[in-house]
Amino acid sequence: MAVSDPRSPVWPWREEVAWQGRWIWDRLPDLESPGLVTRPAEDPRSPSWVLMRRRFELAELPERAVARLTSDSRHVMAVNGAVVARGPVRSAPNRLHYDQVDLSGALRVGTNVITAVVRYYGSPTPWWFPARPTRHLGAGGMLLEASLGDTWLVSDDTWKALSCEAWTAAPSPGIGGPPEILDARLLPKGWTDPDFDDSEWPWATILPNNHFGFDGDQHPPGLPYGSLVARPITQLSGTVRRPVNTPPGEIPPGEQRLTLDFGQVVSGTVVMEVDGEPGVEFSLSFGEGLETVAGLGDRSELIRYTSPGGPSRFESFDSIGFRIAHLRVSSSAGVRLTKLEVHERLHPRTTGPSFSCSDELLNRIWEVGRRTLDICSHDAYIDCPTR
Known part of the structure; x- marks a missing residue:
């Protein structure tokens, strides 16, 4: 009331x-x-x-x-x-x-x-x-x-x-x-x-x-x-990350498998937009590398989404950390995958100390270290974003 x-x-x-x-x-x-x-x-x-x-x-x-x-x-x-x-x-x-x-x-x-x-x-x-x-x-x-x-x-x-x-x-x-x-x-x-x-x-x-x-x-x-x-911190937010190998729009009938590489480890909610008949099943497995996903096979599936028919949008409830996403699609008439991306859910980093020098290797080491800290900063500091 x-x-x-x-x-x-x-x-x-x-x-x-x-x-x-x-x-x-x-x-x-x-x-x-x-x-x-x-x-x-x-x-x-x-x-x-x-x-x-x-x-x-x-x-x-x-x-x-x-x-x-x-x-x-x-x-x-x-x-x-x-x-x-x-x-x-x-x-x-x-x-x-x-x-x-x-x-x-x-x-x-x-x-x-x-x-x-x-x-x-x-x-x-x-x-x-x-x-x-x-x-x-x-x-x-x-x-x-x-x-x-x-x-x-x-x-x-x-x-x-x-x-x-x-x-x-x-x-x-x-x-x-x-x-x-x-x-x-x-x-x-x-x-x-x-x-x-x-x-x-x-x-x-x-x-x-x-x-x-x-x-x-x-x-x-x-x-x-x-x-x-x-709550001692703000809502988590971050960059929208997309695969570096863009997935095809049209997926033919039958069971199809796609491997999507995001180019780096990402962590956030997985967003997928699809358009097709009702009952199409989308299954996603995740890993740090191709060999990880291949070794676990379908046992590593963390998302299984069945479409309602027509345009629909899915966003995972929990954050998931990975670099490689393996998508398995089962349909009888084909389906259109219009979007698959990650909305990172990380603790915003405040502005502060920076680093730059004439040695590009040291600059790269700094960038990798900063990214590692960012991607492990959730609602707590975690040891590994892909757990």
């Missing part, structure tokens, strides 16, 4: 400002046995994807629309179809971080909509570890509040929340994160648009903050996420 509040929004928010939003999800998970002494269920936390929507009206545009939000495990949030936040950053499960973002640039007079894809991993990844569950928290959820002029929009049971079967869970093929398997034919068409009809979607479920020692306040902070912490 949108609630009136006399407070002036703080930017960035002070962490001690109380939350008005509540944790919401598509269902109420039962994670522990009742009683004073509780124990986790044997396997209560399976991977899931939930689509969130909240439509609202604006008679005039606010000068700023300050929002803070977080999720368990990760979210991609959009306003009127424009992505405004990806997060939260990695953290300890009991010190969960939240994003801070100004929504004003994406708002318009009239009907607006906030949407989010929220992914709960279920099992640990290299960048996420599950929280120790309470009875209803610790198996997915989203929390949001936004100042819209003189009102506040908060996460509650006036949102719509749809458990989405377009994604299929699969185990990780190695030491990296789990693959993303998306059948876009099962995605509600136009679901991020303000005028999309969500009347048949179920209402979101509020996740009660109930646990031993609970003080009665249903708003954060509380177990299992602790005192929520403001």
Whole structure:
């Protein structure tokens, strides 16, 4: 709901400002046995994807629309179809971080909509570890509040929340994160648009903050996420990278395989635009070199996208690091691949010390070192961008 509040929004928010939003999800998970002494269920936390929507009206545009939000495990949030936040950053499960973002640039007079894809991993990844569950928290959820002029929009049971079967869970093929398997034919068409009809979607479920020692306040902070912490860095961004050997536009029928070389190691979300019949399967494997991808074969596939028919766009939920992409396409009538690129998601490097000399080898060493630092600068410094 949108609630009136006399407070002036703080930017960035002070962490001690109380939350008005509540944790919401598509269902109420039962994670522990009742009683004073509780124990986790044997396997209560399976991977899931939930689509969130909240439509609202604006008679005039606010000068700023300050929002803070977080999720368990990760979210991609959009306003009127424009992505405004990806997060939260990695953290300890009991010190969960939240994003801070100004929504004003994406708002318009009239009907607006906030949407989010929220992914709960279920099992640990290299960048996420599950929280120790309470009875209803610790198996997915989203929390949001936004100042819209003189009102506040908060996460509650006036949102719509749809458990989405377009994604299929699969185990990780190695030491990296789990693959993303998306059948876009099962995605509600136009679901991020303000005028999309969500009347048949179920209402979101509020996740009660109930646990031993609970003080009665249903708003954060509380177990299992602790005192929520403001995101200490900006949203990740970077250069759009494309293969140095441009892929063909038209791909003939049958099973076809293409090898795409990006010329250097890149790290970010993979974007693909295609046009063709419904049901065409695109599978992508990645590696640092040709021999890496060839050695692993189809076991290294981290993306499997099934097209909905007609023009469509795919962007991976998580960042992937690689130099070589191996694309396998299966179609009966052929398909057009109009775009395959990487939107790098790196911590912006501030201006500072530079290096230049008359020795081109030393200049090159400096450039390679700087690029190595950049590509290992995500929401934390990592040892290898291709993990």
